[in-house]
Amino acid sequence: MSRPAPFSLRLSDDERQQLEAQAGSMPLASYIKSVVFAAEAPKYRRRQKPPVAEQQLLAEVLARLGATRSASNLNQIAKAINQGTLYVDDDLVTDLKRACAEVAWMRATLIQALGIKS
Incomplete structure (x- = not known):
């Protein structure tokens, strides 16, 4: 019978000393x-992931947002403004x-909804 792989846990020096003192x-x-396996150990709820169909739609929206080249277009506008070739008024x-x-809000919200770490 094979044994499962060991579990590793990184602790600071202070955390390890505290555990050793408690043990x-x-x-x-x-x-x-x-x-950890005590009956009164806290139980944590699993984070719910969006349904697969919803996640696929969110991923598609994020992909389309990236395909619009909005960031590139906004960069070109900013470059034209900086060069003085585009008339800019307050509006x-x-x-x-x-x-x-x-655009930044949409991107951040989609990344959060998909659970992607940026």
Whole structure:
């Protein structure tokens, strides 16, 4: 019968000293197991993932957002403004800032909804 792979846990020096003090003469691994598998150990709910169909739709929206080249287009507009080849009034500045904020919000919200770590 093969044994499962060992479980590794990284602790700071202080955390390890605290565990060793709490374990007393008991082997550290035995102490940790007794605490983790105690009946009163806290139970954590699993994070719910969106249904697969919903996740696929979110992924498609994120892909389409990336395919629109909005970031590139906004960069080209910013370059034209900086070069002075585009007339800019207060209304255009407001619209551009709003568009940038909305695109950034959509991207961040989709990444969060999909559970992707950026």
